[in-house]
Amino acid sequence: MPLVEVERLTKVFPLASRGWKGRAGEVVAVHEVAFTLMRGESLAIVGESGSGKTTIARMLVGLERPTSGAIRFQGNDRSTPAPKSAERRRRGREIQIVFQDPYSSLDPRQRVVDALDETLRLHFRQSPAERRRRVSDLLDQVALGMRERQSLPRRLSGGQRQRVAIARALATEPSVLVLDEAVSALDVSIQAQILNLLADIQHATGIAYIVISHDLAVVRHLTQSALVMYRGSVVERGATDEVMREPDHPYTKLLLDSVPRGGWRPQFRTSSESVDSGCLFRPRCPDAHDACGEAPPLVSCGARASRCWLVHPPRPASREPALTEISSSREPPPKSPS
Amino acid sequence: MSVALLELHNLAVDLPVGRELRSVLADVSLTLGAGEMVGLVGESGSGKSMTARAVAGLLPRGASVRGQITFDGTQLTGLGADAMRRLRVSDIAMVFQDPRAHINPVRRIGDYLCESMRINLGYDRRRAERVGLELLERVGLMEPERRMAQYPHELSGGMLQRVMIAAALAVEPRMLLADEPTTALDVTVQAEILAILDQMRRERGLATLFITHDLELAAAVCDRICVMYAGRIVEEQAAERLYRHPRHPYSAALIESRPRLDLPLDRLAAIPGVPVSAHEAPPGCPFRPRCTFGQDACEKWTPEIGLEQERVACLRANELFPATVGDRRG
Numbered sequence: 001m002p003l004v005e006v007e008r009l010t011k012v013f014p015l016a017s018r019g020w021k022g023r024a025g026e027v028v029a030v031h032e033v034a035f036t037l038m039r040g041e042s043l044a045i046v047g048e049s050g051s052g053k054t055t056i057a058r059m060l061v062g063l064e065r066p067t068s069g070a071i072r073f074q075g076n077d078r079s080t081p082a083p084k085s086a087e088r089r090r091r092g093r094e095i096q097i098v099f100q101d102p103y104s105s106l107d108p109r110q111r112v113v114d115a116l117d118e119t120l121r122l123h124f125r126q127s128p129a130e131r132r133r134r135v136s137d138l139l140d141q142v143a144l145g146m147r148e149r150q151s152l153p154r155r156l157s158g159g160q161r162q163r164v165a166i167a168r169a170l171a172t173e174p175s176v177l178v179l180d181e182a183v184s185a186l187d188v189s190i191q192a193q194i195l196n197l198l199a200d201i202q203h204a205t206g207i208a209y210i211v212i213s214h215d216l217a218v219v220r221h222l223t224q225s226a227l228v229m230y231r232g233s234v235v236e237r238g239a240t241d242e243v244m245r246e247p248d249h250p251y252t253k254l255l256l257d258s259v260p261r262g263g264w265r266p267q268f269r270t271s272s273e274s275v276d277s278g279c280l281f282r283p284r285c286p287d288a289h290d291a292c293g294e295a296p297p298l299v300s301c302g303a304r305a306s307r308c309w310l311v312h313p314p315r316p317a318s319r320e321p322a323l324t325e326i327s328s329s330r331e332p333p334p335k336s337p338s
Numbered sequence: 339m340s341v342a343l344l345e346l347h348n349l350a351v352d353l354p355v356g357r358e359l360r361s362v363l364a365d366v367s368l369t370l371g372a373g374e375m376v377g378l379v380g381e382s383g384s385g386k387s388m389t390a391r392a393v394a395g396l397l398p399r400g401a402s403v404r405g406q407i408t409f410d411g412t413q414l415t416g417l418g419a420d421a422m423r424r425l426r427v428s429d430i431a432m433v434f435q436d437p438r439a440h441i442n443p444v445r446r447i448g449d450y451l452c453e454s455m456r457i458n459l460g461y462d463r464r465r466a467e468r469v470g471l472e473l474l475e476r477v478g479l480m481e482p483e484r485r486m487a488q489y490p491h492e493l494s495g496g497m498l499q500r501v502m503i504a505a506a507l508a509v510e511p512r513m514l515l516a517d518e519p520t521t522a523l524d525v526t527v528q529a530e531i532l533a534i535l536d537q538m539r540r541e542r543g544l545a546t547l548f549i550t551h552d553l554e555l556a557a558a559v560c561d562r563i564c565v566m567y568a569g570r571i572v573e574e575q576a577a578e579r580l581y582r583h584p585r586h587p588y589s590a591a592l593i594e595s596r597p598r599l600d601l602p603l604d605r606l607a608a609i610p611g612v613p614v615s616a617h618e619a620p621p622g623c624p625f626r627p628r629c630t631f632g633q634d635a636c637e638k639w640t641p642e643i644g645l646e647q648e649r650v651a652c653l654r655a656n657e658l659f660p661a662t663v664g665d666r667r668g
Contacts (some may be wrong), residue, residue: 049495083533157612158382187381188551192595192608199605214524221597222608258525259599260532260558262578268533269476319656332586 001075002036003175003208004095009033009079011055029055032069033230037176042202042209043239045220047229053212054074057180061097062088073176089123096169100181102161106153109291112139112164113149119171138167141204144195159190163197170201179222180212195221197251203280216259225303228252231280238241238304248306250285279309343513343545344393347645348405348572351385351392351460359402360617362388363569366405367645372512372532373543375535377577378565379592382600385614386549389566390515393547394432395422409513427458431506433520437498441490447501450485470563473504477534494528503534513545514538532559553592562647565589568624569616571643573650585650585659588625623653631658 011030030052037043037079039229045053058064060071062078071079073094099105105117116135120126126134141150153161162182169177169268179198183191195218201207211222219226219240224244228236228251236249247253272283279285279292291309298305299312306312349366351361363385368666370376370393378386391409395414407414417425425449426432434440441450452466461469467486474482477500490498499519506514516535521526536559537542550556556563558567560577573586584590594607612627620627622637629636636653643651648661 048526159612187613187614188553189381189595189609190593191607192597193610195597196606196608216525217597217599220599223602254526258529260529260552260555261600262558262581264558266529266533266536266559268478268537269530270480273480291449 003039003041003074003292004037004210005070005072005075006033006035006056006060007070007072008055009059009071010067011052011059011064013068017229028232030059030066033232033234033238035234037208037210039175040206040208041175041203041225042211042223044211044213044223045229046212046213046216046219046226046254050231051229052232053229054180057178057210057212059095060178061095062091062178065077079210089150091176093123093172094174095176096172096174097178097180098162098169098182100167100184102158102165102185103153105165106161106168106236108153111150111152112144112156115164116168119168123172134171138171139164141170141201142167155201157190158186159193162186162190162194166194166197166201170205170207174207175206176210178210181214183218184213186217191218194328198222203326215257216244228255231274233307234298234305235281235308236304236306237300242304248304248311249281249308250310251281252282279307342371344368344370344547345408345410346389346393346405347391349357349389349407350404351388351397352402353398354400360567362514362616363392364616365641365643366566366571367643368568368571369647370513370545370547372545374562375541375546375560377560378547378549378566379551379553379556379563381551381613382502383568383613383618384566385569385616386566387517388569390517390547390549394430394515395419396432399653406511424626427454427509429512430515431509431511431513432500432515432517433499433506433519436502437495437502438490440502441498442492445489446486447488447490447493451486451501451505451508452492454505454600456508459614459616472588473508474501477501477504478530479504480626496523496530499523499527500529500534502604503531509539510542511544513547515547515549517549518551520555521547521594523540528555535559553581553589554596563599568573568614568619570624570641570651571649572625572641572652574643574646575648575650585655585661586625586652587629587631587658590632590659591628623651 009030010032013027015025015027015031022156030083033056035043045056047053054330055064059066065081066079070077082091097194113135117131120131120134144160144163148156148160183194186194202209209222211219213219223240227234228249230251236243236252243252244256247256277281280293282288287310291314296307296309298307346366346368349363349458352361366389376485378389380386392403403415417418448470451470455466455469464537469525470486471482474485479485479497479500504594521532523531535546539546548556548560559576559648561576563580564571564572573589580589591609591636595609597606609628613626622639623641624637631654639653641651643649
């Protein structure tokens with residue numbers, strides 16, 4: 001059984017009454033996203049700002065309630081709010097999160113050891129001596145110096161704070177850790193230290209990671225499978241290494257082409273207007289054509305899936321046995337002549 | 339090599355913290371010619387942003403500056419505030435990391451864009467608006483008329499950065515100080531912004547000092563790169579060569595510590611310890627405590643780096659990373 005199952009997960013945010021030209025409206029932040037995560041696996045969710053990746057992270061840990069769809073942990077639904085605090089704490093022992101900014105995710109008046117002690121007191125029935133030992137083990141695991149353990153967060157560097165945030169997340173012994181841009185704000189040399197630390201922790205504990213990042217090299221380093229998202233929908237999915245080596249979707253190709261490298265000549269583009277129907281990537285797509293006025297479905301072929309008429313043309317061929325339609329589109333699916 | 343537009347010679351800056359002066363820059367020398375893009379690359383505290391602020395005359399009150407900053411033959415150090423402001427208006431433009439923090443949120447894009455042209459260039463409203471529309475088009479913003487009437491919160495970060503670049507270009511500057519202009523942006527938008535900067539320097543010979551923490555990015559877009567550590571330049575080389583054949587252990591370690599898209603997956607060679615600023619640096623080579631190749635001699639050595647465009651401040655550079663000039667590469 002998968003550890004985490006996400007089905008048709010959707011989040012719609014209402015816009016404040018004064019939308020563009022005074023119209024009230026809504027924003028579909030996440031649209032019918034589905035994935036599964038096995039024990040010890042690492043899954044990446046990549047995409048630009050506005051792709052919905054952080055909203056998914058927040059729904060996974062219960063900071064945001066899905067509009068529709070399901071999030072199950074070992075078969076138990078956790079997409080509706082927990083009525084009792086015991087249930088909320090139980091959920092906290094399933095999935096934990098580390099945020100991007102280590103400067104705002106720690107209580108500025110709490111010493112490192114106290115922050116961890118509080119988490120343990122909330123979740124487990126342990127004696128003070130047991131808790132002290134556990135705090136010390138956790139901080140050993142993230143290799144935080146002895147002096148830093150007694151300090152307030154403001155005395156710590158960005159990398160040290162992120163170590164504390166990781167230790168605090170691990171304190172509840174979760175099976176899944178969501179890393180929401182957890183290394184993005186760190187200096188390059190510190191980022192490498194934290195990436196190695198995360199690899200060591202996974203090796204030692206078998207914890208599963210959901211890595212939310214815009215940094216494709218970081219994602220390739222940490223994960224086995226990847227979802228590429230564009231404006232709320234999954235546009236491509238597959239083994240991380242394959243997706244990065246041979247991307248199918250024009251958006252994934254654009255992302256990879258945008259990574260600076262030797263001999264790179266960035267392309268001048270005019271900023272584009274967005275569309276709300278058909279293929280949402282169409283205005284930026286170099287290969288857009290007439291068919292793209294209709295929203296393409298996410299079509300899977302083995303572990304790979306993509307949402308593009310070029311990859312899976314709108315012909316009867318897409319009904320071949322090897323290809324299954326696994327997600328409906330925002331628009332009614334195109335009517336194929338039958 | 340043409341005559342340099344900007345020349346820094348042994349620039350050193352101390353900033354007052356409480357009662358003491360703390361060193362933030364030491365012995366920084368570099369040149370930047372018209373149409374050149376030079377990258378200043380480093381981690382927190384390396385002094386890369388402080389170098390740009392020193393050039394723009396935007397150091398905090400009480401800062402002590404030694405050495406020389408020369409722009410087009412004029413000494414900037416010791417220049418009065420008014421003269422410095424005139425220079426910033428006419429010749430030196432700046433673009434920052436976070437456009438939202440630098441554009442007045444309660445004024446329309448058009449007002450922001452036209453204000454400096456009307457004040458500094460004496461344009462009337464109609465002319466300023468016409469030039470403003472042209473500029474917005476040139477930085478690739480669709481529907482410039484509509485943008486002029488919008489407020490900053492109605493634009494995305496990428497669009498706002500285009501507006502900030504348009505405003506910087508309004509006065510036809512000769513030099514641009516770009517301080518992490520793409521760090522807060524998506525990779526796709528980063529590529530678009532860099533395409534604009536690249537076009538400006540090709541078409542108008544704009545000299546650009548490009549400040550970034552991202553060595554891969556600098557290697558891809560700059561002509562030369564200066565790597566900074568603890569307030570000093572520790573290495574300078576042609577951009578691609580530095581990326582392929584770094585000669586300072588710090589540059590080499592920075593490149594090694596980044597995960598790559600094109601190499602097999604391995605454990606990263608992280609640099610132990612944390613980056614330090616100039617006033618925290620130990621005596622001798624500032625990188626010594628984190629360096630794999632450090633020796634006792636490194637602690638007694640006074641860091642020095644020449645003035646050439648191929649230079650490295652490491653006692654052991656010749657032995658560890660022999661120079662690979664042009665066709666002798668291999």
